[in-house]
Amino acid sequence: MSKLLEVKNLHLKIEDTEILKGIEFSLEKGEVFALIGPNGCGKSTLAYTLMGINKYHPQKGEMYFKGEKINDLKITERAKKGITLAWQEPARYQGVTVREFLALGLKSKGEEVTEEKLRDALNKVAINPYQYLNRFVDKSLSGGERKRIELASLILMHPELIILDEPDSGVDVVALNNIAEMINYFKESGSGILLITHSEEMLKYADQAALVCEGEIIRQGNPADISEYFKSFCYPCAKEEECETEVAS
């Protein structure tokens, strides 16, 4: 049987700058694959490329979803096949209520929108539906609230492949616990998750992990090994001598 997602030798250039340089990995249904790496190494770029965001079209390499090549599919087509992305900084919408926002995922699947489904999804992300359903998905929400509402919309959409770009950044501890629970929830309900993260804590929820540096996967394996990266925020690699990546903390 084919893998849920298979990425082969993916290269992406934007305006002459090579950002992804031969990314290769695969992920199965019900599996959490974590991607870590320093700022600017290309993690978000990979997420956008997988989703098919404008300007992020690979020059070389293939992306397969359940065995089907998706390189030339548009965002909407990829979404309809079951792929979605939760942005690092989710967009905000003036005048669109949480209710309307959540209903979109259901409507696009042709599923009935019920109050119960909406409430249920919000309860799962520890957001009180009675307080939030009529609020706007705009600047008035905190970063953590916005991110959890994003997860609630994914619950309703029930995608097969979820790309989570730093779901843990900019959220408080309570939200962090909830996000960890949600990752387990998605996993148990059979979705595959590509988890881009900056936190050692989040790695614990992964089945596999990879370290990205300067657009390449320099190490891949079990999360406990990969998490060594967090000791020095660098994993010595073949390019050590000419390395310009700043070691962040």
Added chain:
Amino acid sequence: MNDYEMMINAYKDAGGDDIFADSEVAHLVLERDKILGMHAVEGLEVEADKISEDTVKVKVLVKAGYQIKNPVHMCFGVLPKEGRQKIDMNVEVQKNAKVEVVADCVFPNAVKVEHIMDAVINIDDGGNYIYKEHHFHGDNGGVEVIAKSDINVEANGKLVTKFDLLEGRVGKIDFDYKANIAEHGTVEMLARISGQKNDLIKIREAAHLNGESARGILDSKIALKDQAEAEIYNELTADAAEAMGHVDCTEIIKDQAIARAIPIVDVRHPEAKVTHEAAIGSVDSTQLQTLMSRGLDEEEASDVIIQGLLND
């Protein structure tokens, strides 16, 4: 069907509430220069007189201390394809009185219709006037609306206007509103308009915060497509301590539409503050692509964003 019934039907088709039989609700119905219905309630006087061909003079007076419970409904319009309606409106909200007016302007069959509104509005000390105006111009683009308002808000008074034209064509609208606000007074002017084809939208709003702690908000949200054009000129001046104002103009354009925003902010007191924000552009691509990643196609996603903006 008589004229009155036809007007009420056009009004209901445009989304208006059927309140005309309710004696607790004041109303006024005008078709061109014909006064088809008029009803007042305690504390509120409504007068309408035809003063010349096509022209009606309307006077609304809310007596001191009266808080009118139900919104007053006004329905203005021109039913035939061609015609002209000019309304000279005089609104007086006396001391500590309060009223909300909901005006529906309907021109469902317009091919060549002119609607001219000349308003003088005076809000006395502590008075409160909310004016919601909803327009429906049909699908021919044959309406020209020319509206002028001269607004005066005395101390602690408040005026809120909310204009919307979200369905059908605009045709041509040309607004020119001026407001003077005394101490602790407030003015809020909101416009929500969706333009298409060769619609032309021209809004000129000026609010002068003359008194201490006066407040002003000028907020326009415009969505344009095809060859529609809009020009929003917002002027907010503040020349007293603690006077505060904000100008916000958001215009989303598609196709060959053209949008212009000209905010003028003039502050002449060190303790006054006025801010402005203007954003003109196409639909934000992150907003758009986020919705597309939930399975909406580009058109659906863009509609959600624009509808949200216009409902805000």
